[in-house]
Amino acid sequence: MSTMNATPKPTKLLRMEWWRWRMTPGKGLLLALFAAAAVVAVIRLFLGLGATTGLNDSMPWGLWKIFDVVVVVPLGATGFVMAFIRYFTPGGERYEYLNRRAVIWAAIMYLSMGVRLAFDIGIPWRIINPIVFGGNLHSPLFEIAWCVALYLIVLFFENISRVAEEQKRPWVKRADHLLHKILPGFVLVGVLLSTMHHSSLGTLFMITGKRMDPLWYHPWLNYVYLLTSIATGMAMMMVLETLTSRYYKLKFETGLLARLAPWVAGILSVVLIWRLGAMAAEGQIHQIFVPRVETALWWGEILLGYVAPIAILFSRARFTQKGLMAGGLLTVLGMIALRLNVGFTALMGALNAQYTPTIPEILFTVGATAGTVVIYTWFVETLPSILGPRKQETERLEAVGD
């Protein structure tokens, strides 16, 4: 636009290089899985859900809903939790670069979830119909659809500065400056939308009421999901930082992350006590000693996903990278275990369902997840200001090892 009257600007003003991404054997492997998932997706499109998945009338929601939506969304909770810390808490500026990683990761997770969900629903091209043509305000799923769609817009504005920082054009600088002024507003909207859809992901399962296995029945499953999502937002950051700092030879922000650790452990403690309390209030606490397969799964979830990370993240181990990595990873795994236990163990009991995911079904989930990791590396390498302040204009980012 500004080139209309002036002489055409020399292209070197654009410091953006679009292809800085480097292929490595590790990324190649992930890409191969991603490609396999794409093949499954195409087959599913032509042959339908019955031919590709283990879904049937007894079990309407399988891996593609329970993992690719209900688990993937909280994996992206980094975005709203870290942005909240960065913009609203005292001394939040120190979290600037952690937040940059958090919001790009969140954007990738949410977009990936949207695409995966499209293949899960019966008629993929109708995925945005409920938003375009209106839907049903009473449906928690409709609420999630709206929140996620709007939150994607927020994530766009939270990330676009990384692209702007690669450019020298004055109007880009001005626009970016303006954006920074109003960004807290976007962050606020993002936080509000997130509290809504993270809790609604739990609301989804409340429709089964007490048909749900007593080990996972909770009168306020929505808040259990919201709280574990918040904990996961910080815990996933610990995991993401461990991997990112190792892979790109960055400093691991032990101090900053250690400050989050007691909050993660605190939230997990509250959830654990509330879950046990709710079971006791229902008169079902004895269930944790009834010898069943479900009981073993429950104990596994509670010990590895709550007790262990609470112990690690409250202890002095939180001041070490290993401690943060272990505590973070266990928290994330505990979140996943809760989602899978509610979505499969408890739900299949409630519906008296038969379901075994097929190989293509699993391949799709694994491959799509592998794809998100590759896409993350693509963004990090293409937009190096995600990792830290830019020193030189044309420095090349070295991806080292796998």
Added chain:
Amino acid sequence: MTYGMLIDLSKCMGCRGCQVACKQWNDLPGEETSLGTDFTNPQKRSAYTWTTIDFLTAEVNGRTVATFTKSGCMHCLEPACESVCIAGAIKRQENGAVTIDHDKCIGCRYCQLGCPFGVPKYEYDKPVPRMQKCTLCYDRISEGLEPACAATCPSGAILFGEREELLALAKQRIAEGNGRYVDHVYGEHEAGGTAVMYISSVPLDLTTLNTGVTTESVPGFTWKAMRQLPALVGGAAVLSLGLMAYSNRRARLEAEQKGGGEA
């Protein structure tokens, strides 16, 4: 006005006329079936079989009893399927029929998860599937006809009419039956009340009716959480803005202190 059906299981003789009439009227394709432990055939309802006669054989006090239960959508007064449908594709019509609009349905299959009776069935075998279930013959009853199953039933086991009248009739039959019937109108309170109701002369757990079903209105299970969203969002907003104000103030004070010290 809410129409409904009263199914008097004591009059059913298991002829499966209703099952056939349903297929015929709704143009549903036949399915390849196999025989199970009893005579229910097909063994399960599906997107292509909306109602079945469920045969159940049991030993009671040394006697073998065989019962027949007509299965299908209960046309709930407050349908869970309608309340969870993301697209607003499921509607409880004014005449009481709960129907699915195939042009709106996106295939999220939440209705299958929500229905306490496991009624909606999906065409998983098709690339462009539809969610299917009994429509209470919405097309027929809108024109003043009975549903196909009720019209066919030779023994008068399926009665169609206004729900209120049918409920009164059910209670009258129970009262005048001198103990012939179990004193329970299934559907009066089940899932918050349904338009399709049953009376039976054998204990209900000898039928295939879902006796464990809640009597609460199922949409309330999720609504109790949904209705708190405004408060939740308000709380999160107050927390965020309050914390931001506090952080800004602290930053300003710190800057002033530093500035003051240097001056």
